[in-house]
Amino acid sequence: MKKEIDIDVKSNGMWLDADITYAHVPGWLGNSTRDLKLSIIRPFPTEDKKYPVIVWFAGGGWMDVDYNIHLANLVEFAKKGFIIASVEYRDSNKINFPGQLTDAKAAIRFLRKNSENFQIDTNKFVAMGESAGGHMASMLGVTNGIEKFDVGDNLEFSSDVQLSIPWYGVVDPLTAKQGSVTDDFDFVYRNLLGKEPEESPTLDDQANPLTYINKNTVPFLILHGEDDVVVPVKDGIALYDKLQSNQIESDLYILKNTDHMDIKFWQEEIRDIVVDFINKNI
Numbered sequence: 001m002k003k004e005i006d007i008d009v010k011s012n013g014m015w016l017d018a019d020i021t022y023a024h025v026p027g028w029l030g031n032s033t034r035d036l037k038l039s040i041i042r043p044f045p046t047e048d049k050k051y052p053v054i055v056w057f058a059g060g061g062w063m064d065v066d067y068n069i070h071l072a073n074l075v076e077f078a079k080k081g082f083i084i085a086s087v088e089y090r091d092s093n094k095i096n097f098p099g100q101l102t103d104a105k106a107a108i109r110f111l112r113k114n115s116e117n118f119q120i121d122t123n124k125f126v127a128m129g130e131s132a133g134g135h136m137a138s139m140l141g142v143t144n145g146i147e148k149f150d151v152g153d154n155l156e157f158s159s160d161v162q163l164s165i166p167w168y169g170v171v172d173p174l175t176a177k178q179g180s181v182t183d184d185f186d187f188v189y190r191n192l193l194g195k196e197p198e199e200s201p202t203l204d205d206q207a208n209p210l211t212y213i214n215k216n217t218v219p220f221l222i223l224h225g226e227d228d229v230v231v232p233v234k235d236g237i238a239l240y241d242k243l244q245s246n247q248i249e250s251d252l253y254i255l256k257n258t259d260h261m262d263i264k265f266w267q268e269e270i271r272d273i274v275v276d277f278i279n280k281n282i
Helices: 071-078 099-113 132-142 173-179 187-193 201-206 233-245 268-281
Strands: 014-026 033-043 051-057 083-087 120-130 163-167 220-225 250-255
Touching (some): 033 071, 233 250
Parallel strands (some): 051 083
């Protein structure tokens, strides 16, 4: 069969910039150097247009991080008009908190420095992540301007974000540990802090986003499963309540009959909620 067809362009194509080094950190036993990487999904360039960037942090209980694991799902957000930067951060076998947060802020500074290369609007950074990565998104949303968490290169560039969207994220390590229905993951909080949270209230407070919330905190969209047995939904509720008490723009969606890392979080309805929140607030 031979046939001529006329195709209308209804959607843009996507580039993948994979495995870009954004920082160098101590490696094996502190005696070597290892790279930290990120991957970027972005639209085909058109007339120097700049896009908001969603900086994504995968979960893994701070034990393991595969920063590329959700790229296939995240491309759906890119199709809605966002740059996606999926970021590697060190796990708790390599560094205790706040090392994970300093990694995240280093990635954001790198992205601002290289914004022209990646079509990024430097005034529109969204921190989003799941579980341990949700904790990262929350910490980024409450620590704009706190200089002690900016460590490494590109310090002339800001690590500030404009929005935070944690998915079933840990809030207070202590209450998450105490409220979890399963004790299979209790050790992850010890690994994160370097001590048990109940034995180290100062460390626990430092890793708790509730500690930092004030009138300058960015808007939050919180997503949490009603039946989460790993991070109790009351953590998400506590975060929302503290934001509301400080008059911070914030929304909380509790998903019925939904567990931790549930496939429901990747459905179109959730994607629309996220996109609408971003477009409303930046």
